[in-house]
Amino acid sequence: MEKPALVKFYEQYINCLNIRNWDDLHLFVHGRLLYNKQPIQLSDYRAMLEQNYRDIPDLRFQIALLTTGDNLIGCRLDFDCTPVGKFLGIAVNGKPVVFSEHVFYQLQEGKIAEVWSLIDKDAIRDQINS
Amino acid sequence: MEKPALVKFYEQYINCLNIRNWDDLHLFVHGRLLYNKQPIQLSDYRAMLEQNYRDIPDLRFQIALLTTGDNLIGCRLDFDCTPVGKFLGIAVNGKPVVFSEHVFYQLQEGKIAEVWSLIDKDAIRDQINS
Numbered sequence: 001m002e003k004p005a006l007v008k009f010y011e012q013y014i015n016c017l018n019i020r021n022w023d024d025l026h027l028f029v030h031g032r033l034l035y036n037k038q039p040i041q042l043s044d045y046r047a048m049l050e051q052n053y054r055d056i057p058d059l060r061f062q063i064a065l066l067t068t069g070d071n072l073i074g075c076r077l078d079f080d081c082t083p084v085g086k087f088l089g090i091a092v093n094g095k096p097v098v099f100s101e102h103v104f105y106q107l108q109e110g111k112i113a114e115v116w117s118l119i120d121k122d123a124i125r126d127q128i129n130s
Numbered sequence: 131m132e133k134p135a136l137v138k139f140y141e142q143y144i145n146c147l148n149i150r151n152w153d154d155l156h157l158f159v160h161g162r163l164l165y166n167k168q169p170i171q172l173s174d175y176r177a178m179l180e181q182n183y184r185d186i187p188d189l190r191f192q193i194a195l196l197t198t199g200d201n202l203i204g205c206r207l208d209f210d211c212t213p214v215g216k217f218l219g220i221a222v223n224g225k226p227v228v229f230s231e232h233v234f235y236q237l238q239e240g241k242i243a244e245v246w247s248l249i250d251k252d253a254i255r256d257q258i259n260s
Contacts, residue, residue: 003133065234065246067197067204074197074204076234076246102232102248104195104206116195116206118232118248 001110006068010075010105013112014061020053022046027111034114056083064100071107076100090124099123131240136198139240140205144191150183152176157241164244186213194230201237206230220254229253 001009013028031042053059058081065076078100083092099120106114131139143158161172183189188211195206208230213222229250236244 065199065202065204065236067199067202067234069195069197072195072197074195074206074232074234076204100246100248102204102234102246104197104204104232106195116230116232118230118250120248122251 001071001107003068006071006073006107007066009107009110010066010073011063014063014077017049017061022050025049029112030108033112036115036117055085055087056081058082073105073107074103075105076102087124088119088121090121090128092124092128095128097124097127099127131201131237133198136201136203136237137196139237140196140203140235141193143242144193144207147179147191152180155179159242160238163242166245166247185215185217186211188212203235203237205233205235207233217254218249218251220251220258222254222258225258227254227257229257 009028016024016028025046026042029042029045033040033042033045035045035048059079060081062078062080063075064078065074067074078098080096080098082094082096083090084094086092100123101117101119103115103117105112105116139158146154146158155176156172159172159175163170163172163175165175165178189209190211192208192210193205194208195204197204208228210226210228212224212226213220214224216222230253231247231249233245233247235242235246
């Protein structure tokens with residue numbers, strides 16, 4: 001995919017997450033993929049996202065920085081939300097937190113085949129402990 | 131800068147770090163910049179890098195994934211190294227560790243003006259505690 005198509009693809013993918021349109025997730029994500037080097041299936045990926053929304057009812061993905069390469073997407077995602085209980089093992093318990101994720105996606109045949117995600121968990125810990 | 135120029139710029143910047151050519155750092159980095167939203171000066175940036183090399187004598191920056199945008203660079207950097215004492219507040223004490231950094235750079239007038247860096251500190255902690 002060329003750069004404009006990658007940008008459009010990614011904006012549509014993020015919109016799919018934000019409107020929780022899980023039935024369309026397969027349009028963006030392969031049936032089998034690598035997530036932080038672990039092989040998972042689309043159903044695992046969907047389950048992880050659904051769990052994220054249970055942990056964070058006001059979750060919203062905001063694209064802060066967007067870059068592309070050869071069938072590759074890089075993004076800084078900003079979050080400003082309120083996890084109700086534990087999130088990523090951190091007891092947030094309803095405190096509003098602001099944090100970012102830096103994530104790269106490798107596409108194959110027009111769909112996400114590999115994801116490398118880093119979430120700024122230390123930022124969340126710092127806000128909980130402040 | 132167009133994509134090929136951004137890629138070449140970044141490869142030269144990483145080479146500058148790997149050969150520890152601090153006197154050329156100003157060719158790639160503005161005199162004043164934002165680092166994870168904090169205003170710093172080139173001398174602070176250089177001091178941070180020099181400290182990294184003191185903490186990790188065998189430090190080497192390896193580009194794993196490279197993406198570009200509008201005067202924007204996104205990179206996953208892989209590290210396979212041996213911090214001798216504390217690194218990022220973690221007592222590594224000479225244990226070999228493998229980890230990644232996901233980092234974005236905004237360029238202005240052909241030099242780095244803002245950096246957003248996330249380092250996978252949990253991966254380091256997990257390897258130290260295993």
